[in-house]
Amino acid sequence: MTCMEAQSLITGFINDELEIEELEEFIKHIESCSECREELEVYYALLTAMKQLDEDKNLSQDYSKELKEKIVQTQEKIIHLKYNYYRKKGVLVTIIIIMAVLFSIRYYFYTQEPENPVVESKFRLRYSFMEKRFDEYKTELDRYLEEHKEEGTTLPIE
Secondary structure: OOHHHHHHOHHHHHOOOOOHHHHHHHHHHHHHOHHHHHHHHHHHHHHHHHHHHHOOOOOOOOHHHHHHHHHHHHHHHHHHHHHHHHHHHHHHHHHHHHHHHHHHHHHHHHHOOOOOOOOOOOOOOOOOOOOOOHHHHHHHHHHHHHHOOOOOOOOOOO
16 A cells, blocks of 8 residues: 555544455554654544534543554454454355265265165075076976875986
8 A cells, every 4th residue: 555545544544434455454554654654643633633622522632542542443353353254254164064064974875775685585596507496396396296196106317
């Protein structure tokens, strides 16, 4: 910030009309530039005294001290506003991360196919693809035994 820009913001600073970005740059410039600091002190004394006279208040004894307090309060205000800004950003990022984790966990658990454990099965393994299933052999054997039960014949071997 140049001296001309800082000097144009002096009345805005005294009347608390500056935005936070302008206020921060103004304070930095005032602390580094002695000429602008002196200009601010003169304007602050004049404007504050005129305001006190208009409002029929007692005039202050030390405008320099009041200005220093105002600058300190302004710096604290800037720090407080920055802290709130970054705290809100941090909370927002934390919420986004938590939601992403929750949605990914939800997606993981609800998209998996449910297990279908076999409780009972009539499936029988065959030893080779050419052999008949055990169930078919059993039914054929039972039928043969029923037919030849009384004959006393032996089982045919294939």
